[in-house]
Amino acid sequence: MVATSDTAIVLMNLGSPDSTAVPDVKKYLLEFLMDKRVIDYPWLMRKLLVGGVIVPKRAEKSAEAYKSIWWEEGSPLIVLTKQLQKALQHDMEMPVEIMMRYGNPSPEFTFDKLVKEHPGLKNVVLVPLYPHYAMSSFETAAEYAKEIYRKKRYPFALKVIEPFYRHPDYIHALAESMRPYVEQEFDHLLFSYHGVPVRHIRKGDVTGSHCLKVNDCCHVDSKAHKQCYRHQVTVTAELVAKELGIPREKWSLCFQSRLGREEWIRPYTDERLRALPGEGVKKLLVVCPAFVSDCLETLEEIAVEGKHTFIESGGDSFTMIPCVNTHPEWVKTLGILCREKMDAVMV
Structure with a gap:
């Protein structure tokens, strides 16, 4: 198995607006819906549709929807992902971080943080938190993280866990x-x-x-x-x-x-x-x-x-x-998936 001191785990989820304020929701929707793997139209058509029609129409309504489910600690998705990070960290001997496909923390922020805090890092196991493969979910998350990884030429190897829908x-x-x-x-x-x-x-x-x-x-x-x-x-x-x-x-x-x-x-x-x-x-x-x-x-x-x-x-x-969230068996499964990927690195 890869030495734990050389390896980190990153949990990647969808993301959320920074707040329920309309400008934050609008910013989030623009990033999300302008993704070519979510709305796979040519760029100009996508820009006109998203920026000129969808977001102006949906931003206020979406902000109200977010307000109705927002927790005191913040976005439920972000809060639950952080709780999952903490639970998995308890079971693993290596650092566990999180990143989001849209919004914060971004892949660049998380990768930079890992490099700064762990100079000897050799392997990062990326876990897109999508059980199933879809162009607009798993694919866009994994490919965007890889794009940032290649662009900034990080010194570690990036290993991505594939969809685990039947594991x-x-x-x-x-x-x-x-x-x-x-x-x-x-x-x-x-x-x-x-x-x-x-x-x-x-x-x-x-x-x-x-x-x-x-x-x-x-x-x-x-x-x-x-x-x-x-x-x-x-x-x-x-x-x-x-x-x-x-x-x-x-x-x-x-x-x-x-x-x-x-x-x-x-x-x-x-x-x-x-x-x-x-x-x-x-x-x-x-x-x-x-x-x-x-x-x-x-x-x-x-x-x-x-x-x-x-x-x-x-x-x-x-x-x-409820979703699996931080269910003990789900936390255990994440550990198994990460260990399997780390063992495969050594083959």
Whole structure:
């Protein structure tokens, strides 16, 4: 194994505005939505759409949404990531830092900090906190960190942990974080994943002939699965449901947070929340495994707006299962993933 004094771990999450003030939210949205892997239009078209239409329309509303879930300590996502850092540091003999894809702390800030505080650093293990591969999540995080790393020519080797959507320890950790909720009486469990445009699924298909073209493509073996978000979230849901002993007819998956008018992968979460009461589902559990830390998309979009939609549509009971956050089994899994990567460095 790599000597611990030579190695550091960096946890990389999505990021958050610095505050709920409209200027800070606007700055964050501009950085996020101008990312070519989030809205993959040509630069000028993206600039006109994001800067001229989306951000001016959404900034104030988004600021209000952030205010509704903001904690006294700050952004829930940032606070939870720092708590995760602290918990993992307790189990590891090497420094553990955090960085964000958007906002602060930036990759450059964190890499500079590591070099300054650990002059003998030889290896950095980067953990993008995304279980599944998507162009707009894992890929943009990993590639942006690599871009900063190459640009500044840091003296350490950078090793990136790949998506861990089917890793047995991750599946176990997710299942254990959910277990107290599924052991209570419920009618249905909804896996609500962050959505992506259909175009992204097709664009990421390395074969050019599998995703959304082959019948039941997510269950037909293909090289495309390595970068297919739809396949990977399906596998996670199936493995977790199996570990928890939930019969197939008692769970389903859907996709939230779509933006714009183009087609995104279906079914859509808001539509399912409206339909489920009419299908006899009165007691609903919702879990959001695209995220490892609770954030705006879970605390506001699902726990508040989603609950309202379900109850107004005739549901009786709605429970959002928290993300893995700092669950002991998740912290343990992170340690396993990092040790596996460090051992691989020595092979």
